[in-house]
Amino acid sequence: MEEIIVEGWKGKGETRISQSLNDFRIIEVRKEKETGEIKESIHFVGKEIVNKVWEMFLDKCDLEKEYKYRFLIRKWIELNKINEKYNLTIEQMIECFNGGKYRKLEYFPFYYSLKILEVKQKIIYYGRGGCKRISQY
Numbered sequence: 001m002e003e004i005i006v007e008g009w010k011g012k013g014e015t016r017i018s019q020s021l022n023d024f025r026i027i028e029v030r031k032e033k034e035t036g037e038i039k040e041s042i043h044f045v046g047k048e049i050v051n052k053v054w055e056m057f058l059d060k061c062d063l064e065k066e067y068k069y070r071f072l073i074r075k076w077i078e079l080n081k082i083n084e085k086y087n088l089t090i091e092q093m094i095e096c097f098n099g100g101k102y103r104k105l106e107y108f109p110f111y112y113s114l115k116i117l118e119v120k121q122k123i124i125y126y127g128r129g130g131c132k133r134i135s136q137y
Contacts, residue, residue: 003016003017003018004016004017004018004119013029013030013031013038014029015027015028015029015115016029017115017116017119019047022046022047023044023045023046023047024044024045024047024050024112024116025042025043025044026042026043026044026045026112026115026116027040027041027042027043028040028041028042028043043108043112045109045112045113045116046109049109049110049113050113050116050117052079052080052113053076053110053113053114053117054113054117054122056075056076056079057117057122057123057131057133058133058137060075061131061133062133063133063134063136064132064133064134065132065133066126066130066131066132067130067131067132068129068130069128069129069130070094072129072131073094073097073107073110073129074090074094076110077090077093077094077097078090082102082106086102093106097110114131121134121135122134122135123135
């Protein structure tokens with residue numbers, strides 16, 4: 001399993017991304033401010049989610065055009081009807097992505113998919129959630 005190391009991702013020491021048959025493993029390495037202790041957080045994102053995010057970019061985002069966070073989140077919520085699972089409006093679900101109780105469950109798989117697509121040189125991910133599609137396919 002090949003491992004890609006991304007330096008300084010999210011202001012952290014490093015992030016390691018590896019790919020298996022069905023998913024990606026993301027290991028974030030960070031230094032605790034107060035104690036100086038080095039900690040690792042491990043996340044898994046299914047390939048089907050990453051592929052679905054990429055399909056959204058191909059369908060909804062023009063090549064070489066920058067899109068803001070709210071546009072991308074709205075399209076992801078609409079595509080997957082995430083708000084309907086929780087009986088919320090789209091606007092309420094967008095706010096949940098910004099720090100509400102469904103953030104971990106719904107937002108982070110999307111966020112890590114963006115980072116994976118960036119490593120695969122499909123998009124450019126800007127801080128604060130903006131992205132640009134740079135790959136035709």
